[in-house]
Amino acid sequence: MMKDFSAAGSISPGERARTEQIRRQVTVLFQLAVPIVIARVGWMTMQLVDTAMVGRFDTAELAYQSMAGTVVGILFVPAMGMMLGTLIMSANAYGEGNLTKAGAAWRRSMPYAFALGCVLSLFCYFGEEVLLAVQIEAPIAEGAGRVTQIYGYGMPMGIVYISSMYFLEGIKRTLPGVVLMVGANILNVFVNWMLIYGNLGFPAMGAEGSAWATTTVRFVLTASIVLYVLYMRDHATYGTRLKPKGTFASWAEQRRLGYAAALSFGIEHGAFTALFILAGWLGALAIASTNIVFAVFGFFFMAAAGIASATGVQVGDAYGRRDTRDMALAGWTGLGLNVTIQIPAALLLLFAPGLIGGIFTDDPAVIAAAKPLYFLGGFALILDGAQTVLANALRGRHDKWFPTASHTVSYLGLMVPLAWYFAFPLGHGTSGLFESFILASVVSVGLLSARFAYLAARDRRRPSYQA
Numbered sequence: 001m002m003k004d005f006s007a008a009g010s011i012s013p014g015e016r017a018r019t020e021q022i023r024r025q026v027t028v029l030f031q032l033a034v035p036i037v038i039a040r041v042g043w044m045t046m047q048l049v050d051t052a053m054v055g056r057f058d059t060a061e062l063a064y065q066s067m068a069g070t071v072v073g074i075l076f077v078p079a080m081g082m083m084l085g086t087l088i089m090s091a092n093a094y095g096e097g098n099l100t101k102a103g104a105a106w107r108r109s110m111p112y113a114f115a116l117g118c119v120l121s122l123f124c125y126f127g128e129e130v131l132l133a134v135q136i137e138a139p140i141a142e143g144a145g146r147v148t149q150i151y152g153y154g155m156p157m158g159i160v161y162i163s164s165m166y167f168l169e170g171i172k173r174t175l176p177g178v179v180l181m182v183g184a185n186i187l188n189v190f191v192n193w194m195l196i197y198g199n200l201g202f203p204a205m206g207a208e209g210s211a212w213a214t215t216t217v218r219f220v221l222t223a224s225i226v227l228y229v230l231y232m233r234d235h236a237t238y239g240t241r242l243k244p245k246g247t248f249a250s251w252a253e254q255r256r257l258g259y260a261a262a263l264s265f266g267i268e269h270g271a272f273t274a275l276f277i278l279a280g281w282l283g284a285l286a287i288a289s290t291n292i293v294f295a296v297f298g299f300f301f302m303a304a305a306g307i308a309s310a311t312g313v314q315v316g317d318a319y320g321r322r323d324t325r326d327m328a329l330a331g332w333t334g335l336g337l338n339v340t341i342q343i344p345a346a347l348l349l350l351f352a353p354g355l356i357g358g359i360f361t362d363d364p365a366v367i368a369a370a371k372p373l374y375f376l377g378g379f380a381l382i383l384d385g386a387q388t389v390l391a392n393a394l395r396g397r398h399d400k401w402f403p404t405a406s407h408t409v410s411y412l413g414l415m416v417p418l419a420w421y422f423a424f425p426l427g428h429g430t431s432g433l434f435e436s437f438i439l440a441s442v443v444s445v446g447l448l449s450a451r452f453a454y455l456a457a458r459d460r461r462r463p464s465y466q467a
Contacts, residue, residue, distance in 0.1 A: 021326070025333040029310050033337070035174035037306030039165070042181030044302055046188045046217070048295070050210045053192045060143070061206035067136060067144035068211065070273070071127045072151045075120045076158065077269040081262035083113060083163040084312075085254035088395055090170025091313045095320025099171070103238030106167035106229065108251050111244075113163040117156030124152025147211045154215035157222040164225045169309055170316070171238070176228050180221055188217050253398075260400035264391065264407045271411035275433050278419055286430045289369035293434075296356055297377050300345040304385030307338045308392040315396030328456035331393035335449075338389045342382050349378035369430065376434035383441035390448035399455060406447045415440035 047069075055062045086109045093102035128145025132138065165177050194202050195209030205212065229240050272294075279290040311334030318326035349356070353374030358367060387410075391403035415436045422432025 021329060022333065025314065025326075025329050026337065029307070029314055029330070029333055029337055032169075032172060032174060032313060033307045033310035035178045036169060036309050037303050039174070039177040039181045040302040040305050040309075041299070042178075042185055044299060045185055046214070048299075049185070049189060050192065050214065053189075053196050054207050054210050057196050057204075057206050060140075063140050064143035064147050065207040065210060067131055067140060068127060068147035068151060068207070071130055071144070071148050072124065072155075073269065074266075074273070075123055076155070078262040078266035079116060079120060079159050080162050081260075081265035082116060082258040083109060083159065083166055084261040084395065085109075085257035086163045087166035087170045087309065087312060088257050088316050088398070089251075089254045090167050091316030091396065092320035094171050095317035098320075099234075099237050100239040100242075102167070102171055103235075103240045103242070104244065104246075105170070105251075105254060106164065106238075106240060107242065107244040108246075108254065109163040109167070110160060110226075112255075113159040114156050117159035120159070121152040121155040124148045124155060143207070147207045150208055150211035150215060154218035157215075157218040161218065161222040161225055164222070164229055167229065168225075170313055172313065172317075173232075176225065180224050180228075183224075184217050184221050187220060188213055191216050257395065257398070257400050260404050261395060264404040267404070267407050267412050271407075271416055274416045275419055275437070278423055278433060279430060282423065282429055285365060285369050288363075288366045289373060290430055290433065292366070293370050293373040293377055296349070296374070297381060300342070300349075300381055301385060301388075303341055303345070304338050304381075304388050307334055307341065307385075308389045310334065311338075311389050312392035312396040315393050319397045324456070324459035324462070327397055327459065328452075330396075331390070331452050331456070334389045334393060335386055338385050339382060342385050346378040346381045349374045349381060372431050373434055376431060376438060380434060380437050380441060383438060383445055387441055387444040387448055390445065390452055393452055394448065394455075397455065399451070402451050403448065406444055406451075410440045410444035410447065414443060 089105040090102045127148025131141035191213035198204030279286045314330035353371040418436035422428045
């Protein structure tokens, strides 16, 4: 008599539900991440276009722009972190189904973002003094200082735009950001063409013209996204036109999420600034090769940044629903999706370094110096993307300070000293900078994944926290 194996081989209802839950997370994460990635890439594309157009105008003007960008980046990157609380709190409220609460997170952030931008714009007035203090040559510091001041005029609008973008991402409405960013890139090229080269009756202003173009685009972007939020079809449901209520203390958690993220972003950005300084100590060839490698690395990293934002939203959504299983699943799914997407980019860096280097320069010495860095950068790309996704997953469930501590230990405490040791005493040169980057990222991934796994296990033991 033949035995019937059909029952033994069938999938149980629990397994089927689990498979469907994973499939749903992958689908939603991918749908959410793709437009966010496009918007992030669009932001970076504007910077690359600015660099290319100013570089073709004049080499000295490119130096002014580069130095001004360094000063502005030190201010703007932590400010982006300060606004991250808007994304997390909007996602939490969206998960709860309390859409008015999500709108309140945006309304409260608007005067806060504008005030922060005004403070940062004041710092931009001292760009020349800052550059002189770090021993930048006086003519370059003077030119860069003028450019920094122009960037400062658009700083309040830039921060308001970031917070508004985070709000829309938190409520999973990402298409407006894509449309606005595409339009912003077109406008940026046109205004650059007018102001950098002196077309349509405008004087040729070089780097200052590019800075005015950036400021103009920020005003247009911010006005457009704020008007969209105020007049979107369901603005009444979200209450985006209502007057903010409550005391300053009543939304302290939103600000605390921002404080932790700002410190984390600032520490990581500062550590990488230190790598560029160390590359500068190695000479002109070292800084040139390091720059073109990080330019490509940063472009591919935007995919990880988009997936990280989407992961933070999904974890935050599950946090708002008090669904511990979905919180854990969203975090691990985001990590797996990031690794899957980054592998092709990493393989390109690993096996076609000469081809990529040739896009940026025809100097054989620079291309040769960059080849081993692209190879190392392929490994670093997967690791750095992974730790970024894990950090946002933790922030999505309000574990705000652990990513900051992890970045402090991994990048400031470990990477920077190792970079100096590998590059100079061991004589590894620029390769040593990337070797330290890889090791620091391994530590960061280990710390963050262990923390996320621990919290997921702890949440499962808390019946009062179940959905």
